[in-house]
Amino acid sequence: MSEAAPHLVVRGVSKKYGPTTVLDHIDLTIRRGELVTLLGPSGCGKTTLLRAIAGLAQPDTGKVELAGRDVTHVPPHKRNVGVVFQSYALFPHLTVAGNIAFGLKVRGAARREIDAAVERALSLVKLGHLAGRRISALSGGQQQRVALARAIAVEPDVLLFDEALSALDRKLREEMQVELRRLLQDVKATAIFVTHDQDEALTMSDRVAVMNKGRIEQLAEPRELYLRPASLFALNFVGLSTRIAGTVLAAGNGKVEVETKVGRFSALGNFQAGSPVIVAARPEQLRIGEQSEANTAAGRVRSVVFQGSRTLVDVDAGAGESLLAELSGRDGKIPIVHDEIRLSWPVTETFAFPMEAQA
Amino acid sequence: MTEAALPAPLAAPSVDRERLAAIGFVLPSFVIIAGVFALPLVLLLGVSIVDANGLTLANYKRLLGTPYYLGVVWNSLRLGLLTTLIAFLISYPAAFALARARGPLRSVLLATLFLPLAASVIVKAFAWTILLRSDGIVNETLMALGIIEDPIRMIFTETALIVGAVNIFLPFMILPIYAIVAQLDSRYAEAAATLGASPLVTFVRVILPLTLPGIVAGVALVFSLSVSAYVVPTLLIGEKYPTLATAIAKAYLLAREPGFGAAAGVVLLAIAIAVVTLSARLSREPK
Ligand SMILES: Nc1ncnc2c1ncn2[C@@H]1O[C@H](COP(=O)(O)OP(=O)(O)OP(=O)(O)O)[C@@H](O)[C@H]1O
Ligand SMILES: [Mg+2]
Numbered sequence: 184m185s186e187a188a189p190h191l192v193v194r195g196v197s198k199k200y201g202p203t204t205v206l207d208h209i210d211l212t213i214r215r216g217e218l219v220t221l222l223g224p225s226g227c228g229k230t231t232l233l234r235a236i237a238g239l240a241q242p243d244t245g246k247v248e249l250a251g252r253d254v255t256h257v258p259p260h261k262r263n264v265g266v267v268f269q270s271y272a273l274f275p276h277l278t279v280a281g282n283i284a285f286g287l288k289v290r291g292a293a294r295r296e297i298d299a300a301v302e303r304a305l306s307l308v309k310l311g312h313l314a315g316r317r318i319s320a321l322s323g324g325q326q327q328r329v330a331l332a333r334a335i336a337v338e339p340d341v342l343l344f345d346e347a348l349s350a351l352d353r354k355l356r357e358e359m360q361v362e363l364r365r366l367l368q369d370v371k372a373t374a375i376f377v378t379h380d381q382d383e384a385l386t387m388s389d390r391v392a393v394m395n396k397g398r399i400e401q402l403a404e405p406r407e408l409y410l411r412p413a414s415l416f417a418l419n420f421v422g423l424s425t426r427i428a429g430t431v432l433a434a435g436n437g438k439v440e441v442e443t444k445v446g447r448f449s450a451l452g453n454f455q456a457g458s459p460v461i462v463a464a465r466p467e468q469l470r471i472g473e474q475s476e477a478n479t480a481a482g483r484v485r486s487v488v489f490q491g492s493r494t495l496v497d498v499d500a501g502a503g504e505s506l507l508a509e510l511s512g513r514d515g516k517i518p519i520v521h522d523e524i525r526l527s528w529p530v531t532e533t534f535a536f537p538m539e540a541q542a
Numbered sequence: 543m544t545e546a547a548l549p550a551p552l553a554a555p556s557v558d559r560e561r562l563a564a565i566g567f568v569l570p571s572f573v574i575i576a577g578v579f580a581l582p583l584v585l586l587l588g589v590s591i592v593d594a595n596g597l598t599l600a601n602y603k604r605l606l607g608t609p610y611y612l613g614v615v616w617n618s619l620r621l622g623l624l625t626t627l628i629a630f631l632i633s634y635p636a637a638f639a640l641a642r643a644r645g646p647l648r649s650v651l652l653a654t655l656f657l658p659l660a661a662s663v664i665v666k667a668f669a670w671t672i673l674l675r676s677d678g679i680v681n682e683t684l685m686a687l688g689i690i691e692d693p694i695r696m697i698f699t700e701t702a703l704i705v706g707a708v709n710i711f712l713p714f715m716i717l718p719i720y721a722i723v724a725q726l727d728s729r730y731a732e733a734a735a736t737l738g739a740s741p742l743v744t745f746v747r748v749i750l751p752l753t754l755p756g757i758v759a760g761v762a763l764v765f766s767l768s769v770s771a772y773v774v775p776t777l778l779i780g781e782k783y784p785t786l787a788t789a790i791a792k793a794y795l796l797a798r799e800p801g802f803g804a805a806a807g808v809v810l811l812a813i814a815i816a817v818v819t820l821s822a823r824l825s826r827e828p829k
Contacts, residue, residue, distance in 0.1 A: 237732075237736055238735075238736075239732050239735070239736070258735070259732070259735040259736050260734075260735045260736070260737075260738050260739055260740050260741075260744075261738075262736070263738070264736055265736065265737075266732070266733065266736040268729050268732075268733060270727070270729060272727065272729035272730055272732070272733040273733075274730060274733075274734075274748060274752075275752070276748075276751040276752055276754075285734070285737055285739075285747070286737035286738050286739075288747075289734075289737065289738050289739040289740075289743050289747065290738045333737070334736075334737075337737060337738060
């Protein structure tokens with residue numbers, strides 16, 4: 184099968200629990216070897232989508248295809264899907280090796296094959312020395328690795344991670360993100376991560392699906408997601424931004440002129456004149472002083488937050504609007520609180536989103 | 543870890559104080575157990591192996607050497623084993639049903655389990671005799687419905703005995719299993735399924751081992767209660783099904799043979815301890 188062939192296809196999957204629609208016509212296509220993250224706020228349906236893919240929740244409508252096979256009505260034990268649960272769900276009555284061997288044992292693999300696979304999986308997660316340990320005698324990070332080893336030992340068609348790193352402390356989590364990504368690329372696994380941590384999503388994945396209220400708002404590479412958010416929700420959920428409410432004065436050629444309480448701005452977007460919109464820009468696009476082809480606004484510095492390589496400056500632009508600028512050390516003088524400053528940012532990095540879509 | 547932070551001269555006495563405190567907590571229950579259980583047991587053992595002429599094993603020879611008393615031991619074992627087995631078969635699925643039940647249904651089900659515990663064994667055993675005797679409710683109903691013409695003999699049969707014993711001791715099997723099942727994370731079964739285990743394999747390899755501690759506790763409780771039951775066999779079957787417990791009562795109350803009664807008591811205890819120890823060994827964690 185070629186690298187680009189669709190490996191996991193979710194088509195029009197919907198699911199209701201009682202009156203609430205938890206999944207609303209989800210379409211998602213993942214290529215073999217791709218690492219995709221489902222990113223979204225609590226309750227948006229991430230876990231439910233994973234469970235539908237694993238066969239642990241039956242969708243009301245739609246189809247799930249895995250490795251060219253329609254698995255919509257296949258029970259979980261016949262799907263060949265690996266799941267790493269947030270709580271790990273390691274079997275407490277088995278040792279580390281017993282947990283990893285479980286999947287192969289129930290598939291009736293030969294003893295020798297099992298031993299070899301367990302050893303391979305253990306060395307992959309660097310836990311060879313703990314094979315005989317009880318699960319209760321492992322640290323959180325070690326349990327996470329065992330859960331991973333158990334899932335990959337059966338060589339599943341797709342690996343699903345439900346907030347698999349969220350129980351770890353920040354430092355260990357950041358280490359595991361990098362390590363896990365490298366490991367999954369080494370074994371050429373196709374994987375879906377669920378998280379509500381945007382840094383994790385950007386670090387781990389080839390593509391990120393931003394979910395909101397049971398729908399996928401945007402499915403894009405991390406860079407594109409950040410630079411070209413498809414909706415106000417995606418903009419808000421990934422990274423920081425300056426957002427100013429206004430009304431479209433004139434439109435044309437994919438650009439709009441927007442009248443706001445703090446000035447008139449040009450932005451990218453297609454709207455009819457008179458539409459209420461939000462004009463937005465990423466903080467690193469804002470510079471002190473003038474630039475050509477740029478929007479500008481002035482205000483008084485409200486706060487300055489030093490964050491090492493960058494400094495976040497929050498400016499009160501009046502009329503309840505604020506500007507957020509991220510200045511690097513190279514930008515020269517960093518203002519102090521109460522300074523009156525003028526900021527500018529390129530028109531090509533200014534977006535307009537419909538107002539009512541605000542989450 | 544406050545001790546670790548303290549300078550060494552202070553840390554040492556505080557550890558000792560902790561140990562002292564631990565002993566202090568254990569001591570009262572130790573004294574009670576020693577006084578109320580261990581001492582009488584030693585006396586019981588003494589009485590069973592001593593007679594007017596000194597040490598003797600005659601009581602044990604009589605108990606384990608005569609066919610009649612071997613039959614008595616067997617009756618007790620049979621009562622204990624059958625009751626435990628049937629109670630387990632009913633309780634295991636019932637505990638799962640109880641754990642799955644939600645809201646008011648669960649409260650009602652739990653109440654039906656707990657309430658009978660408040661009634662005395664004698665009351666419950668009598669209730670069974672009222673239900674099962676020839677002019678009892680069960681026979682009257684069956685005859686009124688025309689299903690049978692003459693009353694069936696139910697009371698004073700082994701079936702009546704086991705049915706009654708199972709009914710009376712059932713909560714002691716369901717509750718410990720339920721306690722474990724209610725704690726059981728459904729994710730274990732889901733993890734097993736995603737690893738390729740069918741529902742049956744999941745049950746055998748995951749659910750059963752994880753609920754074993756509850757089973758062991760229930761088996762230990764119900765077996766030790768039913769093997770030594772006195773009221774239940776006395777009321778539901780009577781003279782023709784002598785058990786160790788009824789034999790002990792007879793030896794003390796009628797025959798005035800305390801040595802023999804004590805020996806029967808020791809054997810009964812040994813049986814209960816053997817079964818409890820054996821089942822506890824089954825639930826050990828790996829390595
Ligand atoms: N078994 C269920 N019965 C009823 N409602 C459910 C069930 N499972 C999930 N839901 C509801 O579906 C919605 C989506 O749940 P889901 O667990 O998929 O969210 P999530 O995106 O994973 O959230 P989180 O980030 O908090 O884990 C929630 O409103 C939840 O209450
Ligand atoms: Mg979730």
